[in-house]
Amino acid sequence: MTDSAEFRLPASALPRTYRLALEPDLEALTFRGDVEIDLDLKAPSRDLVLHSVGLDIAEARSGADRLDVRVDAAKERITLVCPKPLPAGPATVSLRFSGKISEEMRGFYRSRYTRPDGTQRFMGTTQFEATSARRAFPCFDEPALKAVFTLTMTVPKDRQAISNMPVVSSDPLPDGRTRVRFAPSPVMSTYLLAFAVGEFDWIDGKTEDGMPVRVYATPGRAELGRFAMETAIRGLKFFGDYYGIPYQKALPKLDLLAIPDFEYGAMENWGAVTFRETAIFVDPQRSSIPQR
Incomplete structure (x- = not known):
């Protein structure tokens, strides 16, 4: 049996901030990206x-130093080797x-949908x-390795x-x-980061204290949300009052x-x-009370 500890990262580096920029091409099924990661190192190290x-x-750097990249596909990780200890x-x-x-509906993936005029389009979304x-x-x-995420996405002008x-x-x-640049996130785990790119219709509302709540959907379907x-608006108030912590x-x-x-x-x-x-749409003319 494989020891799961073999797949855990060393505890020598703690991420603090990610500055992530992505450029997706939904037709070619490719994307390019750059990421800067601010870290705290517990001890001097040549390997990250x-x-x-x-x-x-394509490239890894720390300041002016170019880093070698060693790939371990079996353990789903890479090692960045510095020319001198950090x-x-x-x-x-x-x-x-x-x-x-x-x-495959994981990672950064493409989802198909049909527009009201019958043409097929694609959106990009995530499941981390x-x-x-x-x-x-x-x-x-x-x-456990939580950090702040600041995301920038470059997308077609009609998306x-x-x-x-x-x-x-x-x-x-x-x-x-x-x-498109987004505000920095709270400190959170990598699996909670999400992004989507596509042509969306939406409806919007506000909580009692003015916070925006929106439902996004493919064209022609937002009203079903x-x-x-x-x-959601009622739930935010209920749980905020119940726990004493406003969302x-x-x-x-x-x-x-x-x-x-x-x-x-x-x-x-x-x-x-x-x-x-099917978990969010409700047709007021057809959906039963149990479905709601």
Whole structure:
């Protein structure tokens, strides 16, 4: 029997912040990315071990030093080898990488849907629990290794990008794409990071104290999420009162995303909860009380 400890990362490095930039191509089923990771090193080290699955690492650096990359596919991790030991304390490593968008409903994957006019389109979305963030970007992909995530996505101008946090800027680029930057997340595990890119319709509401709640869906289907949105608004108030901890103390918004191809019923990504369509849609003309 394989010892599960063999697959755990060394305890010598603790991630603090990820600055992640992604450029997906949903037609080609590929993406490119860059990530900067701020770390705390417990002791001087030449080797940094983190998770990566199916990613091509084009370059890894720490400051001006280029790092060698050693791949251990069986253990789903890479080792960054520094030319000289990094001192104990704060450190930053940066990686440039590329990968393939999956169709297996894990990691960063593509979901198909049909528009009201009958044409087929694609959206990109994520499912990282329990250990699939490593399929989208190199990271310390264990739940205890929490950090802040700041995400930037570059997407076609006719698509939207959604993530855990609100958009802070959306800038058109000369090549016809849009660069979307999101606010930094709270400290959280890698498996709770989520993002989606596609053409979405939405409906929106607010809690009593003005926090936005939205349901996103493929074109023509957002209204089927109204019952879920209204239930979420009532639920946020109930649990905030019950526990004495307002939701917005940690997160500034709540998005509910209906995904056509989704393996589970739902996934509790902070601020951007994803659902199988059948788990969130209610047709007021046809749905029974038990279904609601």
